[in-house]
Amino acid sequence: MTRPDEPYYVMYDGDFGLSGLAGRPAGSRPPMPAGERSPVPQGDAVGDQQVGVDARSLLESGLPDEVIRTLWLAADRGRFDPAGEGMTVRSWLTAWSDAFPPPPPRRPRHGKYISAITPDFFARPVLVETEMRDAVLAEVGAVEADLMRAAPGVVEALRSAVAGAGADLGFRLLLRILKAGSVRVGKARHDRYVELSDSFEYCYAVVDDGLEVDWPPLDTDRRDGTWNFGLSELASRFAGEWHDRTRLEVVRETAGSDDVGQTPGTAAALLLEDVTRLHGSPLSDDTLTTLWLAASDCGLRPDRFGGDVRQWLEQIAEVCRERLREVAPDHDPAPARARTAGADEVLGELRDLASELASRTVQPHWQGVPGADAARALEEVVTRVDPDLGFRLFLRVLIALWMPLTAERYARFEALGERFGHGKYLVSEIDQFIRSDL
Numbered sequence: 001m002t003r004p005d006e007p008y009y010v011m012y013d014g015d016f017g018l019s020g021l022a023g024r025p026a027g028s029r030p031p032m033p034a035g036e037r038s039p040v041p042q043g044d045a046v047g048d049q050q051v052g053v054d055a056r057s058l059l060e061s062g063l064p065d066e067v068i069r070t071l072w073l074a075a076d077r078g079r080f081d082p083a084g085e086g087m088t089v090r091s092w093l094t095a096w097s098d099a100f101p102p103p104p105p106r107r108p109r110h111g112k113y114i115s116a117i118t119p120d121f122f123a124r125p126v127l128v129e130t131e132m133r134d135a136v137l138a139e140v141g142a143v144e145a146d147l148m149r150a151a152p153g154v155v156e157a158l159r160s161a162v163a164g165a166g167a168d169l170g171f172r173l174l175l176r177i178l179k180a181g182s183v184r185v186g187k188a189r190h191d192r193y194v195e196l197s198d199s200f201e202y203c204y205a206v207v208d209d210g211l212e213v214d215w216p217p218l219d220t221d222r223r224d225g226t227w228n229f230g231l232s233e234l235a236s237r238f239a240g241e242w243h244d245r246t247r248l249e250v251v252r253e254t255a256g257s258d259d260v261g262q263t264p265g266t267a268a269a270l271l272l273e274d275v276t277r278l279h280g281s282p283l284s285d286d287t288l289t290t291l292w293l294a295a296s297d298c299g300l301r302p303d304r305f306g307g308d309v310r311q312w313l314e315q316i317a318e319v320c321r322e323r324l325r326e327v328a329p330d331h332d333p334a335p336a337r338a339r340t341a342g343a344d345e346v347l348g349e350l351r352d353l354a355s356e357l358a359s360r361t362v363q364p365h366w367q368g369v370p371g372a373d374a375a376r377a378l379e380e381v382v383t384r385v386d387p388d389l390g391f392r393l394f395l396r397v398l399i400a401l402w403m404p405l406t407a408e409r410y411a412r413f414e415a416l417g418e419r420f421g422h423g424k425y426l427v428s429e430i431d432q433f434i435r436s437d438l
Contacts, residue, residue: 007201014205016047018054019172022075023179023210052100054169055093061164065089067157074151075176125199132167135196140174143183150181168200179210186214191261204260215263218324218331220273223421225259228429229267231274232392233257234316235295236429239400247300251316255323259423265328272320274389277336279313281385287377288313294362294374295393297400336386342419343387349412350378350394353403362400371401388420395430404435 004011015023058068069089073081082092140147140158147155154177162170175193178185185193193207216222228236234254242250255268278288288309289302302312324331350357357371374397382390395413398405405413410431417427 008206009201009203012047012050012206013203014047014209015172015176016206017050017172018058018072018169019075019176019206020047021051022072022077022176049100049103051096053102054165055096055100056102057165057169058161059090059093059097061161063160063164067160068093070151070153070157071161071173071177074154074157075173075180077180125201127199129167132199133162133170136162136167136171136174139171139189139192139196142189143178143185146183147177147181150183151177171196171200172202172206175207175211179212182212184212184214187216187261187263194260218263218265218269218328220266220269221337223423225262225266226423226425227259228392228426229259230270230392231278231316231389232295232396233267234271235292235297235393235396236399238296238300239396248315248319251319252323255320263328265324265331268320268323269328269331269333272317272324272333273336274386275313275316275320276333277385277389278381279310279317283377283380283384285309287380290369290373291377291381291393294369294377294400295396297362297396339386339388341387342391342416343382345412345416345419346382346387346391346394347379349409349416350375350382356403357397357401360401360403362397371397374401391416391420392422392426395427398430398433403433405430405433407434410434 008016012020014020065088069082072089082089085092087095137159140155140162144155147158158170158174158177161173177183190207190211190213193211194204197204197207227233234251237250237254238247245253255271258264258267278291283291285308292302292309292312293300302309307315324333354372354375357375360371362369362371362374378390378394378397381393413430414424414427417424
């Protein structure tokens with residue numbers, strides 16, 4: 001398997017190569033006619049360099065022209081047929097190959113990369129072509145009946161392409177043909193596609209854009225994300241660079257940030273549940289304000305905009321409702337279910353760190369929040385609102401305070417996160433504070 005010098009997700013933020021070409025609007029891509037007209041495309045669109053690579057893979061595969069043509073027409077929805085332009089499919093691919101010849105080899109910039117889906121630095125995956133081909137062929141077989149209905153003859157053409165031109169191109173063509181044929185897939189199959197795409201180092205859009213998925217109904221009790229969520233995620237976004245946007249734009253971005261593999265609207269539903277719990281809670285406005293300032297670490301006082309903290313929570317809630325009306329109009333948010341599991345463990349960790357919290361101050365731009373005040377607000381959330389939310393906000397305060405942690409405490413936090421059903425990358429946001437000398 002030929003690997004690019006850099007991961008695909010570094011090079012492209014959407015589909016690319018022949019599969020990306022097939023996904024473009026018909027008028028936005030050149031037909032690459034041969035003969036007296038120039039075979040060079042008018043403009044080098046993103047991904048065209050990879051079209052040359054894919055073209056060579058097919059030309060060197062030994063696949064008959066008719067098999068390649070079947071693949072292309074299925075992926076392109078029959079909008080452009082090289083034969084209709086006075087070409088053969090082989091001459092068309094040759095023109096692409098000639099227009100974008102192989103670049104001179106160069107060394108990778110470095111040996112480790114950030115995955116498109118996980119935040120880990122790790123050595124690039126070692127792909128075994130035979131294993132990847134078997135994996136892609138299994139996915140072709142799993143949707144064989146749907147593919148046959150969408151494009152007769154394409155199943156065997158796909159299998160031949162995977163065997164002859166490689167698993168990488170074969171998988172991208174499978175995804176593009178599913179999209180072109182409006183074939184719906186279940187969440188479990190979608191998740192397998194995401195796992196495969198991460199192995200190939202695609203960006204998530206290669207799978208997601210245009211694929212029709214039968215998502216399960218929204219359920220805020222289902223924990224199927226790997227990242228932070230809800231009010232703790234919103235607070236983290238205000239802790240970063242956000243002043244080039246309005247505060248409601250930051251809320252909209254958070255409400256629209258569904259995790260990979262989540263039912264559309266999940267992020268909004270989870271954020272809505274958090275703010276609804278707090279808005280209707282017995283916590284005082286002063287406590288809620290302290291909680292927000294400590295977790296967000298940005299000094300954005302709600303009363304600076306002509307309202308109080310509960311009005312700020314209601315504004316967040318309304319943005320979430322707007323998002324849900326758009327992507328999940330049938331979702332009817334139920335009253336938040338009371339939860340107590342895990343409260344004792346979170347309180348134990350809070351009280352164990354009480355003296356260290358009291359010695360520190362969260363220092364946003366405009367107003368510091370004493371660590372002792374933040375700890376008292378967190379205890380009230382854990383005992384009077386929701387221990388899951390309290391734990392997530394506790395982690396946010398620890399980040400704001402740059403609190404050093406022992407490996408043993410971090411391990412207990414990981415266990416708590418697992419108990420709450422949190423994805424591993426939620427708790428790992430604090431692993432930067434583990435100290436070996438404590």
